[in-house]
Amino acid sequence: MESKLQCIDVRREALGRQLALFHDSRLTIHDSTTMLIDFTDKGLYCSAGNFYLDPWKPVEKAVITHGHSDHARWGSQQYLCHHYTLPILKLRLGENNYQTIGWNEAIDINGVKLSLHPAGHIIGSSQVRVEHKGEVWVISGDYKTENDGISGVFEPVKCHTFVTESTFGLPIYKWKQQSEIFSNIRNWILDNQSNGKASVLIAYSLGKAQRVLRAVKEVTGNIFAHGAVYNMHQTLTNAGILAEGMLPEIKRVVPEMPKETFRNAVIIAPPSAESSPWIKKFTPYSLGICSGWMRVRGNQRRKNADEGFVLSDHCDWPGLLTAVEATGAQRVFVTHGFQSVFSRYLNEAGIEAAEIKTEYGTEEEEAVQELTNNTAEQVATDE
Amino acid sequence: MNDVTQHTNTTPGGMQLFASLVYDLGTHTKTNEKLEALIKYFSAADDKDKVWMIALFSGRRPRRTISPSKIATWCAELVGLPLWLFEESYHTVGDLSETIALLIPEEKTNENNSPSRSLSWYVEKFLELEKSDEQQKKKFILDSWAELSAREIFVFNKLLSSTFRVGVSQNMMVNALSKLIKLESSVIAHRISGNWDPSTTSFSELLSEESSVADHSKPYPFYLAYAIEDDPETLGDTNEWQAEWKWDGIRGQIIKRNGTLFVWSRGEDLITEKFPEYHLLAEKLPDKIVIDGEILPVKNGQVLNFNVLQTRIGRKNVTKKQLEEAPAGIFAYDLLEVDGQDIRELPLHERRQRLAAIVSDVNVPQLMLSPVIDFHSWGQLKEIRLTSRDVNSEGIMLKRKSSPYQVGRKRGDWWKWKIDPLAIDAVMVYAQKGAGRRSNLYTDYTFAVRDGEKLIPFTKAYSGLTDKEFAQVDNFVKRNSLEKFGPVRTVKPELVFEIAFEGIAASNRHKSGVALRFPRISKWRHDKPVSEINTLDDLKKMLEIYGK
Numbered sequence: 001m002e003s004k005l006q007c008i009d010v011r012r013e014a015l016g017r018q019l020a021l022f023h024d025s026r027l028t029i030h031d032s033t034t035m036l037i038d039f040t041d042k043g044l045y046c047s048a049g050n051f052y053l054d055p056w057k058p059v060e061k062a063v064i065t066h067g068h069s070d071h072a073r074w075g076s077q078q079y080l081c082h083h084y085t086l087p088i089l090k091l092r093l094g095e096n097n098y099q100t101i102g103w104n105e106a107i108d109i110n111g112v113k114l115s116l117h118p119a120g121h122i123i124g125s126s127q128v129r130v131e132h133k134g135e136v137w138v139i140s141g142d143y144k145t146e147n148d149g150i151s152g153v154f155e156p157v158k159c160h161t162f163v164t165e166s167t168f169g170l171p172i173y174k175w176k177q178q179s180e181i182f183s184n185i186r187n188w189i190l191d192n193q194s195n196g197k198a199s200v201l202i203a204y205s206l207g208k209a210q211r212v213l214r215a216v217k218e219v220t221g222n223i224f225a226h227g228a229v230y231n232m233h234q235t236l237t238n239a240g241i242l243a244e245g246m247l248p249e250i251k252r253v254v255p256e257m258p259k260e261t262f263r264n265a266v267i268i269a270p271p272s273a274e275s276s277p278w279i280k281k282f283t284p285y286s287l288g289i290c291s292g293w294m295r296v297r298g299n300q301r302r303k304n305a306d307e308g309f310v311l312s313d314h315c316d317w318p319g320l321l322t323a324v325e326a327t328g329a330q331r332v333f334v335t336h337g338f339q340s341v342f343s344r345y346l347n348e349a350g351i352e353a354a355e356i357k358t359e360y361g362t363e364e365e366e367a368v369q370e371l372t373n374n375t376a377e378q379v380a381t382d383e
Numbered sequence: 384m385n386d387v388t389q390h391t392n393t394t395p396g397g398m399q400l401f402a403s404l405v406y407d408l409g410t411h412t413k414t415n416e417k418l419e420a421l422i423k424y425f426s427a428a429d430d431k432d433k434v435w436m437i438a439l440f441s442g443r444r445p446r447r448t449i450s451p452s453k454i455a456t457w458c459a460e461l462v463g464l465p466l467w468l469f470e471e472s473y474h475t476v477g478d479l480s481e482t483i484a485l486l487i488p489e490e491k492t493n494e495n496n497s498p499s500r501s502l503s504w505y506v507e508k509f510l511e512l513e514k515s516d517e518q519q520k521k522k523f524i525l526d527s528w529a530e531l532s533a534r535e536i537f538v539f540n541k542l543l544s545s546t547f548r549v550g551v552s553q554n555m556m557v558n559a560l561s562k563l564i565k566l567e568s569s570v571i572a573h574r575i576s577g578n579w580d581p582s583t584t585s586f587s588e589l590l591s592e593e594s595s596v597a598d599h600s601k602p603y604p605f606y607l608a609y610a611i612e613d614d615p616e617t618l619g620d621t622n623e624w625q626a627e628w629k630w631d632g633i634r635g636q637i638i639k640r641n642g643t644l645f646v647w648s649r650g651e652d653l654i655t656e657k658f659p660e661y662h663l664l665a666e667k668l669p670d671k672i673v674i675d676g677e678i679l680p681v682k683n684g685q686v687l688n689f690n691v692l693q694t695r696i697g698r699k700n701v702t703k704k705q706l707e708e709a710p711a712g713i714f715a716y717d718l719l720e721v722d723g724q725d726i727r728e729l730p731l732h733e734r735r736q737r738l739a740a741i742v743s744d745v746n747v748p749q750l751m752l753s754p755v756i757d758f759h760s761w762g763q764l765k766e767i768r769l770t771s772r773d774v775n776s777e778g779i780m781l782k783r784k785s786s787p788y789q790v791g792r793k794r795g796d797w798w799k800w801k802i803d804p805l806a807i808d809a810v811m812v813y814a815q816k817g818a819g820r821r822s823n824l825y826t827d828y829t830f831a832v833r834d835g836e837k838l839i840p841f842t843k844a845y846s847g848l849t850d851k852e853f854a855q856v857d858n859f860v861k862r863n864s865l866e867k868f869g870p871v872r873t874v875k876p877e878l879v880f881e882i883a884f885e886g887i888a889a890s891n892r893h894k895s896g897v898a899l900r901f902p903r904i905s906k907w908r909h910d911k912p913v914s915e916i917n918t919l920d921d922l923k924k925m926l927e928i929y930g931k
Contacts, residue, residue, distance in 0.1 A: 170468075170471060170472050170475055171462070171464055171468060171472060171486060172472045172475070172476060172482060172485040172486060174485075174489075176489075293823070295485065296475075296476050296481070296485070296822050296823060297409060297478075297481055297537075297822070298476070298477060298478070298481075298818070298819045298820050298821060298822030298823070299822060299823065300410060301409060301410065301819070301820045302820040302821065302822075302824075302850065304412045305410070306410065306411075306412065307410070308410075338471075338475075340867075341468065341471045344467075345465075345468060348465065
């Protein structure tokens with residue numbers, strides 16, 4: 001254990017050298033003794049149980065925290081996830097060998113005790129608790145501490161080692177309460193209606209769109225959705241996961257619909273639609289973007305949004321600190337986001353921490369928007 | 384819809400109105416929305432605030448009374464963050480004022496939601512603060528942060544640090560004003576130019592029909608040209624057009640009224656003091672005259688490279704040595720006022736004639752007539768344009784001989800026809816996050832040329848890519864950064880760009896030995912590998928040809 005921590009210190013001094021090895025996924029922790037969870041080039045790996053957590057390459061057994069595409073990837077032989085995540089995986093990955101469990105239902109995998117706990121990020125999102133020979137790790141996946149009414153309530157889980165995301169790991173990121181943001185969204189829609197404008201709301205199809213729909217349904221029933229949002233909506237509604245009436249009925253935007261259909265309506269669309277010709281159809285409209293990145297003025301201006309709603313499915317800075325503290329962990333590994341900042345801060349606060357390079361954070365909000373999947377792939381293949 | 388987060392029942396205070404205006408102008412994407420926001424502001428704000436707003440929107444900022452590092456330290460201290468974390472936040476936001484506004488807690492001491500104080504109250508407080516000691520300044524700043532809302536804090540900080548800028552042209556503000564008061568926009572533009580003090584000028588003094596008597600220094604708004612997009616052939620008969628060199632200096636107005644000489648730059652800075660050699664002009668020029676021209680380094684009637692003059696600008700005091708090495712002259716373009724008469728409505732050829740006569744009468748070496756280029760066909764002018772660099776000019780100006788002297792940037796009568804920039808292929812080696820619209824994106828790059836096996840950084844460039852391209856490069860940087868020095872990332876040298884620039888000069892402050900003028904990215908060379916970029920020798924050759 002001690003040599004691993006030395007390694008963390010060395011990290012600071014030899015940062016440059018280490019970063020030069022950045023394609024080696026084990027760069028932060030190089031050690032011959034294996035930890036309960038190892039950071040490998042395929043993802044987080046538990047050798048004792050022989051399973052991976054959110055692997056980014058095909059493996060034999062994958063435990064999936066939630067249905068976003070950077071965490072749930074195709075090609076593995078077996079998948080384990082929460083019941084609620086199953087319909088999402090089926091929609092996105094097709095038929096596979098799936099096993100599902102509920103929250104707080106421990107199972108045994110090759111002598112390792114594993115259980116899922118609500119992460120509050122999106123529907124079905126779970127933290128993974130792994131216990132072996134008295135040592136407990138919790139892998140957060142993505143999470144938020146505020147109860148959004150859909151995703152389950154984030155449950156702090158005591159552990160020795162906590163692996164946390166850090167998408168918004170800077171103190172400038174502080175969220176307002178959901179109820180306040182929702183009332184802003186509603187006022188904005190009413191205002192647009194009084195000006196004869198449609199309201200186009202950009203929200204990621206899985207997670208954000210469902211939250212936003214709950215705000216929107218209070219002021220109008222005239223709601224349309226982009227195909228991606230619509231498909232996800234149907235999947236979730238048909239799966240019977242959500243309480244009856246939690247989400248309103250929505251109509252899919254189809255090319256045959258005349259322009260007048262959208263007068264004063266609300267249209268929910270994913271980020272990829274925001275700069276596409278598709279959106280022109282709704283003119284006159286006002287564009288509102290729902291994302292944690294809208295907290296910074298420049299991001300909103302860059303996207304030419306008429307209004308930015310600072311609504312995120314990730315923790316803000318106070319949320320991250322509260323969550324880390326609540327685990328009581330002695331050691332924290334920080335993944336995707338502002339990992340170097342957050343781990344340094346934790347170290348200075350007396351909690352041993354190190355940053356881990358992963359391939360998460362390419363989905364939507366985490367990828368500092370902008371990137372349509374195409375450009376991301378293009379750059380990736382250019383490497 | 385301006386402010387979804389601040390629905391209050393009380394009438395908004397001055398600072399709140401101003402902060403909303405700044406926010407709206409920053410987020411509205413359409414020109415008439417911005418115009419509406421301005422009109423709304425002018426209808427709601429009190430007169431004193433309006434005067435300050437006009438001053439601020441026309442670049443009259445109160446001076447900085449406190450250093451940015453002090454402000455940063457006090458904020459970090461107040462919110463209990465280590466300074467390094469404050470700085471990391473700052474590098475991501477890209478703007479100090481906004482970083483602070485995001486960090487200060489939302490809970491306000493102003494609990495009963497009473498309207499905020501006026502804009503003028505704060506600005507005048509800043510002026511008072513100049514004489515206060517640090518403790519007083521600190522107290523004022525912390526108290527203000529505690530009572531203002533986030534948007535107000537942002538604006539407050541911008542004013543406090545003298546970094547207030549706004550993304551609307553002065554023209555647009557003038558247009559908004561002219562919708563509310565019964566004055567022509569050209570008259571308003573003239574009124575608000577020049578030397579007036581917002582703390583002693585009232586709104587009615589500034590914009591009533593009767594005023595506009597006192598200020599003798601007042602320049603006219605500059606007439607600016609757009610770049611010509613089509614072939615000049617489309618302009619028609621060459622006889623209708625006057626061609627001049629487009630000089631690369633400081634556009635300025637030379638004014639003599641009441642026996643005093645005033646030199647204004649296009650940015651409406653009074654820069655008379657910077658050019659002691661113009662004192663001769665003060666003597667010789669006839670009174671009540673306004674000349675539009677270009678301030679240039681000139682020796683024996685020859686225009687020198689502008690770099691020569693650049694070393695002198697920005698210095699508080701000009702030394703004798705500098706005066707000898709970089710003597711400044713004026714190439715006169717136009718005559719706007721003579722004998723106290725505004726002659727801007729006269730056609731250019733008449734103004735030019737009178738200007739020529741005056742220049743010749745005055746007969747001082749500092750004042751020259753900007754020569755007219757003789758040409759008979761557009762084809763011939765195209766040839767001449769290619770020789771622009773030989774006379775240290777950056778291209779050609781085309782002016783319709785019958786044109787009046789207009790206000791602001793206008794199409795139709797005047798066009799600039801610049802030469803193609805110089806260009807060099809280089810590889811990106813460092814990246815840093817940008818500011819404003821580019822906050823949290825790696826958009827500020829440093830480029831290098833090859834020197835044998837080594838890469839020599841030689842310039843930075845911030846502009847020239849589309850948003851989509853910036854996003855791609857940002858993604859590349861995030862995946863391919865090698866080391867991190869504070870906010871700067873070293874990047875795998877792989878992306879090749881063509882860098883365009885207007886000029887090149889020797890520099891001992893740069894490792895490469897050269898400094899470029901107006902460098903920007905002109906093309907992403909997807910087709911070019913790093914092995915084929917230009918070399919340091921190529922740069923040096925360019926320096927030899929164009930840097931003298």
